[in-house]
Amino acid sequence: MLKLYNTLDREKEEFRPIEKGKVGLYSCGPTVYWFAHVGNMRAYVFADILRRVLAYDGFEVKHIINVTDVGHLTSDADEGEDKMEKSAKEEGKTAKEISHFYFDAFRKDFLKLNLTEPFKWTWATEHIEEQVDMIKSLEKKGFVYTTSDGVYFDTSKFGDYGKLSRKRIEDLEGGKRIDLGEKKNKTDFALWKFSKEGEKRQQEWESPWGVGFPGWHIECSAMAAKYLGETFDIHTGGEDHIPVHHENEIAQSTCCFGVKPVNYWMHGAFLNIKGGKMSKSLGNIETVSELEERGINPLAYRYFCFSASYRKPLTWSEEAIQGAVNSYKKLRNVCLALKSDGKINEKYLVEFRERIDDDLDMPGAMAVLWKLVRDEDAEGKVKGIRKMDEVFGLDLLEKGKVEAPGDVLKLAEEREKARGEKDFGRSDELRDLIKVKGWVVRDGKDGFELERI
Ligand code: AMP
Ligand code: ZN
Numbered sequence: 001m002l003k004l005y006n007t008l009d010r011e012k013e014e015f016r017p018i019e020k021g022k023v024g025l026y027s028c029g030p031t032v033y034w035f036a037h038v039g040n041m042r043a044y045v046f047a048d049i050l051r052r053v054l055a056y057d058g059f060e061v062k063h064i065i066n067v068t069d070v071g072h073l074t075s076d077a078d079e080g081e082d083k084m085e086k087s088a089k090e091e092g093k094t095a096k097e098i099s100h101f102y103f104d105a106f107r108k109d110f111l112k113l114n115l116t117e118p119f120k121w122t123w124a125t126e127h128i129e130e131q132v133d134m135i136k137s138l139e140k141k142g143f144v145y146t147t148s149d150g151v152y153f154d155t156s157k158f159g160d161y162g163k164l165s166r167k168r169i170e171d172l173e174g175g176k177r178i179d180l181g182e183k184k185n186k187t188d189f190a191l192w193k194f195s196k197e198g199e200k201r202q203q204e205w206e207s208p209w210g211v212g213f214p215g216w217h218i219e220c221s222a223m224a225a226k227y228l229g230e231t232f233d234i235h236t237g238g239e240d241h242i243p244v245h246h247e248n249e250i251a252q253s254t255c256c257f258g259v260k261p262v263n264y265w266m267h268g269a270f271l272n273i274k275g276g277k278m279s280k281s282l283g284n285i286e287t288v289s290e291l292e293e294r295g296i297n298p299l300a301y302r303y304f305c306f307s308a309s310y311r312k313p314l315t316w317s318e319e320a321i322q323g324a325v326n327s328y329k330k331l332r333n334v335c336l337a338l339k340s341d342g343k344i345n346e347k348y349l350v351e352f353r354e355r356i357d358d359d360l361d362m363p364g365a366m367a368v369l370w371k372l373v374r375d376e377d378a379e380g381k382v383k384g385i386r387k388m389d390e391v392f393g394l395d396l397l398e399k400g401k402v403e404a405p406g407d408v409l410k411l412a413e414e415r416e417k418a419r420g421e422k423d424f425g426r427s428d429e430l431r432d433l434i435k436v437k438g439w440v441v442r443d444g445k446d447g448f449e450l451e452r453i
Helices: 038-056 083-091 095-112 123-139 216-228 239-257 290-291 298-305 320-336 346-357 361-373 381-392 405-422 424-434
Strands: 005-006 011-014 022-027 059-065 073-075 079-081 120-123 143-148 151-152 189-192 213-214 232-238 264-267 271-273 314-316 437-444 445-453
Touching: 005 264, 011 143, 022 038, 022 216, 022 320, 038 059, 038 095, 038 264, 038 271, 038 290, 038 298, 038 314, 038 346, 038 381, 059 123, 059 216, 073 083, 083 095, 095 120, 095 213, 095 290, 095 298, 120 123, 120 151, 120 216, 120 298, 123 151, 123 189, 123 213, 123 216, 151 239, 189 216, 189 239, 216 232, 216 239, 239 264, 239 361, 290 298, 298 320, 314 320, 320 361, 346 381, 405 424, 405 437, 405 445, 424 437
Parallel strands: 022 059, 022 232, 059 120, 232 264, 271 314
Antiparallel strands: 005 011, 073 079, 143 151, 151 189, 189 213, 437 445
């Protein structure tokens, strides 16, 4: 029986899908104004594990991840500049160029981590009509009011506001640092913002209320309902989304459709650096590609994520990631050295299933894997490991599947040339440089081969 921790009820609950054998899953995705860092990626590793565990348990999963390319302001409280417009201005590019550039970089890192692509990446700017329709419906039902800068949701009209975060409206963060202005309650949030007079935004649309752009929260409600239905099974996101973004999603979806929008809300804890959080706006970040440039296999980062439950904070440090690099290397080497043998190992698989079904207990599942690997008498190890790797996604038995990045290839080609010229000093130097980048070069009869260390 699969149990998942539901933030709504603050407890582990048996997972019961709306439709037998099927799961609708929505994950809040990246705001594509800059590079996504390893902290952001932790949120997607968590969603990927959830998705893989559901598939392992026999569910057919329809997964949606949104791409926020408009409306996310520099302050979550409807103030400040649109992050996309700001970035476009700073880089002298169009907002579309910015969103596509950073989405491509994000997706590249996403795939390097063996994260499963969603059924659909849904872009906010491609769903303006759906968002406007939702706001119209909320207006008709009397949940909105208009100020000089936008159309707002009146949170005092939704009795359950604050239920997810278990906070009273007065204690919630929304609008904490700003005075109310024309807002009626500090938790009220923008559904539609007007373009400022005299300012020409790159991304703006006509609407019944005036030219402008959608607020950040409405995109998730509109796109989730479009692709997964008015009520769907599971919604994930980082824990920072609980008090504002998800509270707002619940308010607007419930009031618009008249039903409970999501049965299970699941939240991933943060990846912190000593004493604080890693965040794009603080600039203290590292990306998966940057790790790779330093010779760290992205899958070692994936392995690192399994060292704590998704609900526990993890601390990022050089020591911690190097520890994961070493353990992952060791694990993979042992697995690759195993010879295929006998029937699948059921005993360990039963234990493994118990761990993953207990709210995705990855540290526990990893302990089972290590136990199987170290058990000299166990049979069917290779088949057991292959099955478990459907969830781990660590390529434990895939030799040299990954292609070397361009800079490593270039070094290897240069080395090949030096060898051809019998410049062995240079050739050794290049071998070391390649090693620093996390690869070993081997010479075969048809030229060189590169393998990740
Ligand atoms: P953003 O691109 O800023 O909209 O964030 C994308 C996702 O990353 C959200 O689900 C956030 O909750 C999550 N997130 C942001 N920072 C971190 C962090 N340091 N650790 C874990 N998740 C994070
Ligand atoms: Zn969202």
